[in-house]
Amino acid sequence: MILKNYLVFIGLVYYPLGGWEDFIDSFDTREEAREFIEGEINPSKWGQVAYIGEDPNENWIERYTPNPDKEKGEWDAVKF
Numbered sequence: 001m002i003l004k005n006y007l008v009f010i011g012l013v014y015y016p017l018g019g020w021e022d023f024i025d026s027f028d029t030r031e032e033a034r035e036f037i038e039g040e041i042n043p044s045k046w047g048q049v050a051y052i053g054e055d056p057n058e059n060w061i062e063r064y065t066p067n068p069d070k071e072k073g074e075w076d077a078v079k080f
Contacts, residue, residue, distance in 0.1 A: 005053035006033040013044055022048075030062075034075070037064050041073060 004026035011022040024040075027033040030049065037047035047064040059079060066073040 003052065004028050005051060006030055007050045007052055008033050008036055009048040009050065010037065010040055010045055013046055034062070034064070038072065041066050043068050 006027045006029065008024045008027065009022040010024050011017060025036065027036065030051070033049040037049065041047050041064060043066045045066065049062045049064075051058045051060055060077050062075055062077045064073050064075050
């Protein structure tokens with residue numbers, strides 16, 4: 001499998017498998033990865049997008065958490 005620049009990880013809130021066990025797929029763009037996660041997440045799951053490309057300005061991981069009080073969940077990012 002050839003990995004694209006944006007990795008998607010999804011897991012259950014209470015039972016994350018950890019690391020590559022939560023890996024689902026990879027995408028060419030950040031938008032594609034985010035759209036995929038938003039379509040797959042329900043209140044019992046979380047999702048993450050990790051950038052693994054070569055652009056040093058793009059070193060980050062985003063986490064998507066469902067919000068039962070809103071139609072959509074919330075994104076937050078960690079830059080490293």
